[in-house]
Amino acid sequence: MSERLYLYPVWLRVWHAINALSILTLIVTGISLQYSDVNFEMFKFDISVAIHNAAGIIVSINFLYFLISNFVTGNIKFYYIEMKGLGNRLIKQAHYYAFGMFKGESTPFPISKDRKFNPLQKVTYVLYMFLIVPALIISGLALLFPEFIIPHFFGFSTIQLTALTHASSGFLISVFLIIHVYISTTGKPIISNFKGIITGYHE
């Protein structure tokens, strides 16, 4: 029988649930705003704006909570990347996702109490949680309070650059979400990772 590991404490599950729901809300209302047209509105424009702004504020406060809790509880240790041999570990994990898992091979980096993430997961989480999500939040807050934006930067409209950063990071997070949910289904059995992020235990 496999070992039962308590990997997702309550604070992390609360953060994750709020984050997942708010990001999904941001994606839906964000698409509605991006493609709104006088002849077609997915949702009423002003309602979409209000919900998008509220969800954005929730994601921002929740992100601060994620950062602080990670350092206070020590969960941040799972995000440290050992650079030595990283390339080989990434290739090994990618090979497993592309071929090995379809041939019934066992995962090259099994989860343990000291290794919650495989190398690909770790690099992706670090890239998103410490670069792309902050870029989304900072550009979103800047668009919410445009009076604080310097109007031009080296001759470019800073509002446009901020809007571009916001739309691109939003797009990248939408792509992340699809892959993240797919990869979450690769546990054995298929629902085991989803159960883990709800109950706290990885089995």
Ligand code: HEM
């Ligand atoms: C429908 C939405 C989502 C589902 C079903 C989902 C599912 C999961 C599952 C099953 C896990 C545990 C296994 C693992 O570590 O991969 C997890 C962890 C994680 N998810 Fe999600 N997720 C969702 C949305 C998001 C979003 C929007 C983000 C960030 C933008 C995110 C970031 C993370 C992070 C950073 C962890 C690891 C947390 C830790 O243990 O320190 N997830 N998610």
